[in-house]
Amino acid sequence: MESSIRPAFSLRSFSFETIEAGILVDHPQFRRRAPGTARFLRQAAPAFFREISKDYSREILASDFTPQPKLWKAEGLHAAWLGHTTVLLKVDGFTILTDPVFSTRVGVAVGPLIVGIKRLVDVALDREDLPPIDLILLSHAHMDHFDLASLRTLESPTTQIVTAAYTSDLLRVRRYAHVHEVRWNDSVTVGPAKIKAFQVQHWGARMRGDTYRGYNGYLIEIGQRRIVFGGDTAYTEVFKSIKSSQPVDLAIMPIGAYDPWIRVHCNPEQAVQMAGHAGAEFILPVHHQTFQLSREPKFEPVERALAAVGSATERICLRSIGQEFHL
Numbered sequence: 001m002e003s004s005i006r007p008a009f010s011l012r013s014f015s016f017e018t019i020e021a022g023i024l025v026d027h028p029q030f031r032r033r034a035p036g037t038a039r040f041l042r043q044a045a046p047a048f049f050r051e052i053s054k055d056y057s058r059e060i061l062a063s064d065f066t067p068q069p070k071l072w073k074a075e076g077l078h079a080a081w082l083g084h085t086t087v088l089l090k091v092d093g094f095t096i097l098t099d100p101v102f103s104t105r106v107g108v109a110v111g112p113l114i115v116g117i118k119r120l121v122d123v124a125l126d127r128e129d130l131p132p133i134d135l136i137l138l139s140h141a142h143m144d145h146f147d148l149a150s151l152r153t154l155e156s157p158t159t160q161i162v163t164a165a166y167t168s169d170l171l172r173v174r175r176y177a178h179v180h181e182v183r184w185n186d187s188v189t190v191g192p193a194k195i196k197a198f199q200v201q202h203w204g205a206r207m208r209g210d211t212y213r214g215y216n217g218y219l220i221e222i223g224q225r226r227i228v229f230g231g232d233t234a235y236t237e238v239f240k241s242i243k244s245s246q247p248v249d250l251a252i253m254p255i256g257a258y259d260p261w262i263r264v265h266c267n268p269e270q271a272v273q274m275a276g277h278a279g280a281e282f283i284l285p286v287h288h289q290t291f292q293l294s295r296e297p298k299f300e301p302v303e304r305a306l307a308a309v310g311s312a313t314e315r316i317c318l319r320s321i322g323q324e325f326h327l
Helices: 017-025 027-033 035-055 148-153 237-242 269-277 300-308
Strands: 077-083 088-091 093-098 104-108 113-118 135-137 161-163 178-182 187-192 192-198 216-222 223-228 248-254 282-284 325-327
Touching: 027 161, 035 237, 077 187, 077 248, 077 282, 088 216, 088 223, 088 282, 135 192, 178 187, 192 325, 223 282, 237 269, 248 269, 269 282, 269 300, 282 300
Parallel strands: 093 135, 135 161, 161 178, 223 248, 248 282
Antiparallel strands: 077 088, 077 325, 088 093, 104 113, 187 192, 192 216, 216 223
């Protein structure tokens, strides 16, 4: 039960949200949703900041795979998991980057330092090896999804951004071709892509006073291709509304950080179930292996996702950071 949680003095026991413990736990919506979690964060924060200094000496592992987007054909659907929820997509020549995080550490800026979670595994593709990006898709303003340092390196007069409501103030909007804020059930067209936002089960606040910020999942439609980007979510039946006579080719679904944060992050079985609700043929699991956000072992999420699809293991199309998928 959530009320029985006690802080253990190891980074393994802390969620990314612990970084913002003094910020987050005073949110009324968070206290209502998870009062036990809020109490845990209050208790755990001092230990977190003691442990964070030890983490600075830890080496970051290289990814096992390095994608080669320069070799991708113009036609078809191509995807590479770069780490956490950062996925590089190329759909019939149109390039999309989801929740770009290339930084070594994400968290709160304290002068020249970032106090926060350090990567376990390095990003699979350096920023300079990316192809030109047509569209950046941002799910919400949490620091492990909306990394300002990474976004500044991606500023370009030819790149557009689609982001959640009340988040564009965090961006230097004039340095992009266009920044679109979309609310739930709203759509926007960017080049050949139609992007529709839908509600997920999460929250959008970045700091104590900005509980108004939005948080989205997205349906991407380009020609005959349909792709779901689930962003960050607990279990919700909203994904059933995405299903139509035209199948979803790929569902990019979060599968980690559920222990003990199940009220705001789905577990692998729930992620597979929601992808099924959307009618997805293939599932690209994200939000695992990159940052130590919670208590479950590093590879447990993907192992449970594979078990959840039974004999149809090919549906879990990528399992390691840096792998590619082509359809």
